[in-house]
Amino acid sequence: MSNENVFQQRVRLANAEGKIKTPDEAAKLIEKGMTVGCSGFTPSGYPKAVPQALARRAAGSPIPVTLWTGASTGPELDGELAKTGCVYKRFPYQTDDTLRKKINSGEILFADLHLSHNAQNLRYGFHGDVDVAVVEAAAITEDGGIIPTTSVGNAPAFVELAKKVIVEVNTAQPSGLEGLHDIYLPKNPPNRQPIPITAPGDRIGTPYIPCSPQKIAAIVHSEVKDNQRPLAEVDETSHRMALNLLDFLDVEVKSGRLPRSLLPLQSGVGNIANAVLKGLAEWPSDGLTVYTEVIQDAVFELLDKGKIRFASSTALTPSPDGAAKYYPRLKEFADRVVLRPQEISNNPEVIRRLGLIAMNTAVEVDIYGHVNSTMVRGGHILNGIGGSGDFARNAWLTIFLCPAIASGGKISKVVPFCSHIDHTEHDTDVIVTEHGVADLRNLSPRERSSVIIEKCADPQYKEMLNDYRKRAESGKGHEPHILSEALSWHVRLEKNGSMKS
């Protein structure tokens, strides 16, 4: 069957003919100064054809808009629009090189938000109107229901709130996606009800995003694949971090605090998370569950092996190899995978109720357990806080992982004082590096600093850290610091290219 025929099959909406448009026609619905909400979470499920058409139209004459997504997206959206001056302001998370550069230079305004907050704050009216939603879809139902593709993200809220909706029906996305989604939209206070999820697999909504057909202003055919990125091989450092973490969890099981099947796992995106999840292949239980933001290759593998019983997330983000292997088989996973809006995948209520084990990567940690997840070099942003705060604050156990050093030892990731703080001492239970595990539960700051330095710091920085710690303690205080030196490691790095004294 030709792609054109597949497209026609997937657009099941009654009287859709008049709405079918080219990407260039659809992009004309977007004007300078508008607020545009796009589907997409990680480079999955984001619109490609319309943003590229908008970028073409903007060449030489920028059309700056306020751009919302679920999280990061691919180059066809963030990259193209950033390059052509089409992004005035960007929410709530990003990973694109061009975009990042323009954010750090001050050319593009960006606000780094907890991912569970976006939809409700838009609904509360805190960010003004949403003019246009652009949503990638696997299909449109008879009465306008939009079936998302490889992510849900904030798309349901954008569709709910937007004046006009552009749907990109992407025939390159697997048909097996249909049925995976579970769309639930909380009401605003004072009418909000409990979110009735009591297990990762509970389905509480519809398999499509409800949308009045009148709001659908354009339906576009797209055939551009998600810009999947290959996963690096698990390196030695990540492997050792994973082993340390799994040893720690094993002790928790043996102490009786955790069942052998653990509690639902949340893990960040990327190579460290991948290493941890891969490590679970040998875990002696077949009852694992996942309640997280993103399903990467390792989760598919563990689902396939029967190790993971159920996985809930807001996006599928396999590598190209993973996609080639698992996307044709999605139907097999339909009763064991669910994709939710990010305000549900990351919801404090659900996270706390289910009792997640939250595993996220840190940029740096300090000796008292504060965590920097976002910034380097005095406020230069990397990606953003993403969902880490949603999970870290509300999990059963909050674990941050990072290698002890970077840049061949010029940077210690364990520092006296974080140069930016995204998660505070009040939220951090456990820190893991390749050297060991610092279990901070039940510890005062002075106890924490000893344990973090002993267990987590790189040997080449232990003496310097202990020297700071002891001198700070001699000046007294509950969480002793020498404020004139607290950030001196970062200053030295900037000046000399190394934190070493």
Add this chain to the structure above:
Amino acid sequence: MSNENVFQQRVRLANAEGKIKTPDEAAKLIEKGMTVGCSGFTPSGYPKAVPQALARRAAGSPIPVTLWTGASTGPELDGELAKTGCVYKRFPYQTDDTLRKKINSGEILFADLHLSHNAQNLRYGFHGDVDVAVVEAAAITEDGGIIPTTSVGNAPAFVELAKKVIVEVNTAQPSGLEGLHDIYLPKNPPNRQPIPITAPGDRIGTPYIPCSPQKIAAIVHSEVKDNQRPLAEVDETSHRMALNLLDFLDVEVKSGRLPRSLLPLQSGVGNIANAVLKGLAEWPSDGLTVYTEVIQDAVFELLDKGKIRFASSTALTPSPDGAAKYYPRLKEFADRVVLRPQEISNNPEVIRRLGLIAMNTAVEVDIYGHVNSTMVRGGHILNGIGGSGDFARNAWLTIFLCPAIASGGKISKVVPFCSHIDHTEHDTDVIVTEHGVADLRNLSPRERSSVIIEKCADPQYKEMLNDYRKRAESGKGHEPHILSEALSWHVRLEKNGSMKS
């Protein structure tokens, strides 16, 4: 009726005779090295007789224990035990002078925890066993149910988890307390269910703390009143902050984002909170509600006037005048006031569902919206984070209030970089000082710094702040900082006694 007769009436437990003990006898159940969980939240509802007996026994020969409470307590508990060396470690919040000094000198270990996390983390086994619970009660029911007094705090969890329970039946506490409490104990994951509160007034539990009579090891008669503190008159600065805040809320109402009856109010403890609530006396709606930690005089006054329809909290903390006026009339408020465990009053699930307006006091704020709630002078703790994090993260709107200056202008409360961070830029919606309101919603860090300086900083520091901001921005970055200067204001204060250059 004599106090002794009142005591006998209040101890309704069958076969209680053998359990009735003197404070000194009961205190012998507490031994060195134990973990002891005491009722009490603010100087309300904490045990007095047994801690004082323990302190007497410890004179000259300390009996160090790990001491848990709900939050701060009165001098008979924290003060006496800290003075006599009976506190080895203390959780989760404090305001006592002696205790604070010993924490800052490193003599007493302290961990500053989100108040909603305590009970669950104890239940998860993260803090070891609870050996003894000491709970102040208004009465004991026939089958062992403990009716708390002026606070609930963490008492239900301590009773649930402790091996032995000591009940101080305090006949100085008003009999009208009976019926005010609503005790609900969440299960641990994976068996936790939604907390079925959808309005501040919902009652979901029992009016007593369930307790097996076998666990009750001692029942003690106490007649010591809560150590209520007078409230200062509302000063000019607090009054102006309150006016600014109310003006801001009025605009939110007029913009259609808030109903005139607002959403449930949460406010911190103390004089600024008191000024804000007093300001609501003229608010043009009789449908206000409160979902907070502590009910102080102003809430009683507004309940009495019919301005506030319903108030939920975990403690009643009136001034001596307020107690004299309202405690004899508690029965009148029985259907409009509820006292809950702090894991429910501060629960993220409920806070987010109800959509609270969270108003808390900051020690200092920085130009990007990070907030210090706990520390001065390089890690010297004041009180602790308390519930501010529970509310700030999950509220409909998160407001921090602080005066723009302190110490007659030697200290600016708006600084380039907070010397300790308890709440991050990701959580702060609005900052209020006596000079104005910075509405940070929808703003990037560079926009935020302009607005905070313009609206909130004291005129005598604006130029210095703008100078820092502009020079930082010239170095680029999403949230520009000059790390070598970021903490220099605090360093200067320490050295010269003033932040002024």
